[in-house]
Amino acid sequence: MTAVTISTVHDVAGLGAVADYLSDVWHTPRTAPPYPAEVLHSLVHAGGAVHAAHAGQRLAGASVAVFGPPAGQDAYSLVAAADRGLGHAVKQAQRAWALERGARTMRWTFDPLVGRNARFNLVKLGAAGTEYLVDFYGPMTDGVNDGDESDRLTVTWDLAEPRKPYETGDREAAPVSHLAPDGAPLARRDLGDLHIWCRVPGDAVALRAADPALALRWRHAVREVLTGAFAEGFTATGMSRDGWYTLTRSEEEAA
Numbered sequence: 001m002t003a004v005t006i007s008t009v010h011d012v013a014g015l016g017a018v019a020d021y022l023s024d025v026w027h028t029p030r031t032a033p034p035y036p037a038e039v040l041h042s043l044v045h046a047g048g049a050v051h052a053a054h055a056g057q058r059l060a061g062a063s064v065a066v067f068g069p070p071a072g073q074d075a076y077s078l079v080a081a082a083d084r085g086l087g088h089a090v091k092q093a094q095r096a097w098a099l100e101r102g103a104r105t106m107r108w109t110f111d112p113l114v115g116r117n118a119r120f121n122l123v124k125l126g127a128a129g130t131e132y133l134v135d136f137y138g139p140m141t142d143g144v145n146d147g148d149e150s151d152r153l154t155v156t157w158d159l160a161e162p163r164k165p166y167e168t169g170d171r172e173a174a175p176v177s178h179l180a181p182d183g184a185p186l187a188r189r190d191l192g193d194l195h196i197w198c199r200v201p202g203d204a205v206a207l208r209a210a211d212p213a214l215a216l217r218w219r220h221a222v223r224e225v226l227t228g229a230f231a232e233g234f235t236a237t238g239m240s241r242d243g244w245y246t247l248t249r250s251e252e253e254a255a
Contacts, residue, residue, distance in 0.1 A: 002056045004086060006093040009050045015040040018052055018062045025081045026144050035064060035079060043078075051093050053086050061090045065098065068107070075101075075159075077108035091125055099159050106159055109136065109152035111145070113204035113215075113222060118153070118239040126162030127155040129236025129245075132226045144205060147212045149219055153226070153236065163237070169195040171244060178225055181217040187225045193254045196234055196247040198225045 009015055016037040023033040040050050043066055053061030061082030068076040075098035082090045098106055110117045112132070121127045131154035140150050171188055180186035180199060188197045201207050201218050208215040226236075226245075233253040238246035 004053060004055050004060070004089065006051055006053045006061070006089060008044075008097070009040075009052045010044055012037065012041065014052060015044070015050060017059050018050055021052075021059050021062050022079065022081060040064065049094070049097050051090060051097070053082060053090050053093075055083070055086070061086045063090050063094050065094050065106070067101075067103065073102070073104050075103040075106040077106055080108070087120060088124060095157070095159050104159060106157045107154055109133065109154050111204065112151060112153040112226060112245075113200050113218060115200045115202070115204070115239060115243045118200070118236075118245065119241070121155050122236060122239050125157060126164060127157035128163055129153045129247075130156045132223070132230045134223065134227065145208075148208055148215060151219060151223055155236075169197075169246065169248075171195075171197045171240075171246075178221065181214060181221055186221055194249060194251065196225070196229045196245075198222060198229070198245045198247065200243050200245070202243060 009018060018040060019033040019035055019037040020030050022035050023030045026034050028034060043064060044050055046066070048064065048066035051063045052059060063080035064078040065075050066078065068074045075094070077094060080087070080090055080094065094106065110121060112118065122129060133152045133154060135149045136152040137150040140148075169190060174188035174190040174195065174197065176185040176187070177189045178185075178187040186199050189195070200222060201215075204215065204218070207218070229247045232249070234247040234249045236245055237248045240246070
């Protein structure tokens with residue numbers, strides 16, 4: 001098995017390699033990376049961290065984090081990407097870095113239509129979805145997001161005590177509240193008003209490439225459910241293997 005090492009990067013050459021890696025992940029020309037090396041260098045100089053994961057000599061993952069308000073208590077992950085199987089290790093390296101500097105929480109955003117990322121964030125890491133942001137970045141022109149609206153879900157990760165997955169409840173027994181663009185149930189809501197479940201497409205990235213119009217219909221449908229749920233005090237606490245978010249709230253919030 002190839003040894004994996006993860007360390008912070010400070011030198012110009014190393015930061016340039018991270019910029020190239022992120023270009024490859026987001027399918028942009030290396031001459032126009034999503035995070036140029038000079039920007040990464042400035043973030044490091046300002047007290048942020050660029051982590052790089054190497055599998056042997058090969059760069060196989062990277063992340064960028066800074067501190068956000070309240071000062072010294074919250075870290076913000078600008079970007080994290082890794083080859084298959086290394087994502088958890090990269091996030092744990094960010095977590096250790098932030099904890100060593102006194103942070104208690106870390107936040108970041110991701111595309112709520114991408115179920116595999118939701119499962120990683122909410123189930124494997126134990127973060128919670130706390131905010132829905134409509135078209136957060138405006139139009140994007142990279143090779144992954146081009147042609148879509150850039151809705152994002154903010155997750156908050158308790159660094160000292162990551163949340164254990166919540167009980168998901170009885171989804172199939174709950175009444176259907178919304179239908180998806182494919183005609184099947186999109187959302188269900190239990191009669192006790194403590195759980196909402198919302199489905200996402202099986203592979204949103206592939207769908208966006210194959211049928212942008214249909215992908216946008218999914219975007220708007222999921223947006224309607226999730227923005228309404230967050231406005232009522234729900235939090236995203238789980239994602240099933242078959243693509244269903246679980247959103248929960250307490251009895252006090254439901255009252």
